[in-house]
Amino acid sequence: MTAIPRLLVAAAGIGFLAACAPDSGSKGSTTGAAAGAGSGIALTGAGASFPQPIYNKWFSDYAAAKGVKINYQSIGSGGGVRQISEQTVDFGASDAPMSDEEMSRAKGGPILHIPTVLGADVITYNVPGVPAQLKLTGPVIADIFLGKIKKWNDPRIATLNPGAALPNSDMLVVHRSDGSGTTFIFSDYLSAVSPEWARVVGKGKEVKWPTGIGAKGNEGVAGQVKQTPGTIAYVELAYAKQNNLAYASIQNAAGNFVQPTLETIYAAAESAAPNIPANTDYRISIVNAPGANAYPIASFTWLLVYKNPSDPAKARLLTDFLRWALTDGSAAARALDFGPLPPAMAERLKARIDSIAPGSGT
Amino acid sequence: MRTEGTAAAVAPAAPPARAGGFSLAEEIVGKAVGDRVYIAVITGFALMVPLLLILIFWEVALAGWPAMRQFGFSFLTSSEWDPVRGQFGAASAIFGTVVTSILALVIATPLALGVSIFLSEYAPRWLRQPVAFFVDLLAAIPSVVYGLWGIFVLIPLLREHVVPFIRDTLHLGVLPIFSGPSWGNSVFAAGIILAIMVLPYIASVSREVLLAVPRSQREAAMALGATRWETIQKAVLPFAKSGIIGGIILGLGRALGETMAVTMLIGNKHEISASLFAPGYTMASLIANEFSEASGDLHLAALMAVGFVLLLVALIVNAVARWLVWQVGRAAAGGAR
Numbered sequence: 001m002t003a004i005p006r007l008l009v010a011a012a013g014i015g016f017l018a019a020c021a022p023d024s025g026s027k028g029s030t031t032g033a034a035a036g037a038g039s040g041i042a043l044t045g046a047g048a049s050f051p052q053p054i055y056n057k058w059f060s061d062y063a064a065a066k067g068v069k070i071n072y073q074s075i076g077s078g079g080g081v082r083q084i085s086e087q088t089v090d091f092g093a094s095d096a097p098m099s100d101e102e103m104s105r106a107k108g109g110p111i112l113h114i115p116t117v118l119g120a121d122v123i124t125y126n127v128p129g130v131p132a133q134l135k136l137t138g139p140v141i142a143d144i145f146l147g148k149i150k151k152w153n154d155p156r157i158a159t160l161n162p163g164a165a166l167p168n169s170d171m172l173v174v175h176r177s178d179g180s181g182t183t184f185i186f187s188d189y190l191s192a193v194s195p196e197w198a199r200v201v202g203k204g205k206e207v208k209w210p211t212g213i214g215a216k217g218n219e220g221v222a223g224q225v226k227q228t229p230g231t232i233a234y235v236e237l238a239y240a241k242q243n244n245l246a247y248a249s250i251q252n253a254a255g256n257f258v259q260p261t262l263e264t265i266y267a268a269a270e271s272a273a274p275n276i277p278a279n280t281d282y283r284i285s286i287v288n289a290p291g292a293n294a295y296p297i298a299s300f301t302w303l304l305v306y307k308n309p310s311d312p313a314k315a316r317l318l319t320d321f322l323r324w325a326l327t328d329g330s331a332a333a334r335a336l337d338f339g340p341l342p343p344a345m346a347e348r349l350k351a352r353i354d355s356i357a358p359g360s361g362t
Numbered sequence: 363m364r365t366e367g368t369a370a371a372v373a374p375a376a377p378p379a380r381a382g383g384f385s386l387a388e389e390i391v392g393k394a395v396g397d398r399v400y401i402a403v404i405t406g407f408a409l410m411v412p413l414l415l416i417l418i419f420w421e422v423a424l425a426g427w428p429a430m431r432q433f434g435f436s437f438l439t440s441s442e443w444d445p446v447r448g449q450f451g452a453a454s455a456i457f458g459t460v461v462t463s464i465l466a467l468v469i470a471t472p473l474a475l476g477v478s479i480f481l482s483e484y485a486p487r488w489l490r491q492p493v494a495f496f497v498d499l500l501a502a503i504p505s506v507v508y509g510l511w512g513i514f515v516l517i518p519l520l521r522e523h524v525v526p527f528i529r530d531t532l533h534l535g536v537l538p539i540f541s542g543p544s545w546g547n548s549v550f551a552a553g554i555i556l557a558i559m560v561l562p563y564i565a566s567v568s569r570e571v572l573l574a575v576p577r578s579q580r581e582a583a584m585a586l587g588a589t590r591w592e593t594i595q596k597a598v599l600p601f602a603k604s605g606i607i608g609g610i611i612l613g614l615g616r617a618l619g620e621t622m623a624v625t626m627l628i629g630n631k632h633e634i635s636a637s638l639f640a641p642g643y644t645m646a647s648l649i650a651n652e653f654s655e656a657s658g659d660l661h662l663a664a665l666m667a668v669g670f671v672l673l674l675v676a677l678i679v680n681a682v683a684r685w686l687v688w689q690v691g692r693a694a695a696g697g698a699r
Binding site: 049075076077078079081082096102170172177178179180201202203204205206207208209212213214215216220223224227228 | 442443444445446447449513514517518521543545546547625626629630631632641647650651652654655656657661
């Protein structure tokens with residue numbers, strides 16, 4: 001058990017040395033926390049690669065605006081959870097909420113989940129002669145990825161798409177081979193719409209795929225789809241938009257077919273928000289949200305921070321940044337195809353950020 | 363033993379004084395502090411490498427132990443890899459690693475031998491250097507570039523031309539190894555890309571070994587009336603055999619551990635299929651794919667256990683290869699020489 005963190009710490013690279021260094025003499029100036037590190041890095045974080053584009057943008061904007069440098073390493077959600085648990089970074093980032101068991105093992109006390117932006121998966125495909133915006137429903141998607149629908153002209157797809165010239169060709173499912181938040185969102189959605197999927201496969205950042213082949217990264221999946229006629233796959237919305245992939249309209253819980261856009265994933269968060277209890281810890285899923293215009297395969301991504309950080313200077317820097325990200329950061333998020341949080345939710349989150357107070361760290 | 367050899371190399375002209383139970387090495391070491399320090403330092407360096415290997419083995423085994431304890435022998439025999447339910451078995455990855463590596467060697471060895479025989483025996487002098495340079499250059503291409511080339515060139519080529527040719531023109535589709543649906547991403551594609559990647563290693567070593575075969579060896583065969591081909595076949599190749607096998611082993615090591623190019627082409631499916639056209643998995647690509655996002659302790663331990671198995675497979679393969687080289691070396695010493 002001890003060997004794994006040891007190996008990981010070794011692998012995590014020298015970037016974290018600043019964070020690992022004992023926090024001596026940090027009560028000087030406002031950037032006192034950076035005093036120990038010659039590079040001027042005030043905070044270090046590590047974790048999810050899915051929101052890396054927006055986080056990098058935020059950190060560079062924030063450094064320009066406030067002069068506080070934040071170093072972020074996208075080593076994956078699993079790594080982010082382990083690093084924050086071991087207290088080798090000031091904050092972690094994850095596309096999947098931590099389990100109770102993982103939270104209980106964090107060395108620095110209680111961990112707060114702070115949702116930052118919304119992401120979504122799109123269903124992309126390559127079928128010669130079939131235009132964009134193929135219509136699909138949750139159960140149909142689940143059966144495709146379960147390997148039960150094998151042909152493109154399957155009656156269940158044909159009835160959803162009258163008039164589309166569906167060929168009598170085999171369907172090839174392409175999924176992610178590497179663990180990813182994209183897969184977590186997708187399997188979370190399929191578990192919500194298909195009892196069989198929930199029973200046979202379940203949700204996770206890596207799952208046991210019943211059919212298809214695996215490709216590495218969004219770019220690997222997208223490349224495979226472009227290269228192979230007859231393929232169907234899921235990729236992250238931001239990636240699909242920036243690469244002009246064809247994607248499907250998906251029937252949501254209200255019965256409407258919706259396109260994945262910033263508005264529809266925002267609608268998903270907005271329609272799910274009233275159902276979030278006041279005392280939530282924000283480890284919440286918004287797949288298959290109830291809104292009329294809600295896109296069903298959407299999710300939050302989270303920053304993981306300690307409720308009682310041991311270093312007061314860093315705690316202040318971190319909470320300042322979080323408040324900034326929830327207000328001033330939303331425009332940048334939109335520009336990079338990440339959905340900003342609904343304002344009401346951002347307001348509620350600020351109270352939660354205010355509750356972060358330096359403590360003994362248990 | 364090592365100490366003696368080193369000392370002898372330092373002072374080759376010294377008389378062989380072994381009287382009084384003192385070896386030459388001990389005598390020299392006794393005289394000069396510098397020599398003693400030098401020997402200590404290089405011995406330290408020499409020991410550091412095996413020590414490092416043992417440490418890696420130890421750490422990986424330790425980290426993988428929870429998975430090995432939980433699944434026992436079924437970790438090696440089961441293909442069930444389900445991170446959601448915490449079920450891990452590496453059989454499909456072990457199978458894929460071994461099959462792609464063998465396939466790579468089967469394709470690459472004849473090609474590499476052809477290149478090296480041509481370069482050492484037939485090629486005109488002006489052609490030798492440029493061709494050797496380009497073959498060696500293959501080793502310098504990053505594996506991700508091989509992977510991209512595989513996705514955009516090799517796989518469409520396999521899907522649209524090679525597979526239909528094998529099945530429809532040669533009518534080999536009835537054989538189990540060529541059966542089943544083919545999408546391009548397959549054990550076959552991974553084997554071909556690995557073959558291209560290991561080819562320069564085998565070719566380069568073989569060429570050097572063939573060039574090192576003494577001229578007298580060839581002249582003697584010629585003098586007995588052998589044709590050029592007979593000379594190569596009966597006099598040159600047997601002499602160079604152990605070196606060539608060494609080159610093949612080097613290539614095999616590369617094939618076993620290759621990650622990026624393979625994971626881009628093999629389809630990453632936990633499945634053992636008789637068909638070469640079916641997707642599969644390898645141990646190295648499994649670790650590369652899942653390590654960064656593995657969150658459960660057991661999942662991490664299972665990946666570490668896969669790493670341990672990969673180390674073991676590499677060790678076994680190398681041991682077998684050493685044994686082969688040794689056997690061949692003995693046969694060559696008794697026969698061709």
